[in-house]
Amino acid sequence: MTADQLQQLIAAGLPCEHLEVTGDGRHWAAVIVSPAFEGMRAIARHKRVYATLGERIQSDEVHALSMKTYTPAEWAAK
Structure with a gap:
């Protein structure tokens, strides 16, 4: 998995106005800006991203x- 591939997976499942992904192939960091996060707490937002990645996380x-x-x-x- 590359940063570009991970970024494409997130963008395919979540409308993003801004998306940055960095990492080393196993450990990743992402900055995700999405209108889908409106009204959600942080944990719900993270679960939404995890759901987008599906089995790749598991x-x-x-x-x-x-x-x-x-x-x-x-x-x-910001």
């Missing part, structure tokens, strides 16, 4: 994913 294809998740308004305020 099969250890993506061993660890650290996320910073924002709504567009939160991102604009």
Whole structure:
């Protein structure tokens, strides 16, 4: 798995206004800005991303994913 592949998987399952993925092939970090996060707490946002990745998280294809998740308004305020 490459950063580009992981980024494409997230973008395919979640509308993103901004998406950055970095990592070493097993451990990843992502900054995800999506209107789908409106009204969600952080844990629900993370679960939404995990659901997008599906079996890849469970099969250890993506061993660890650290996320910073924002709504567009939160991102604009940063």
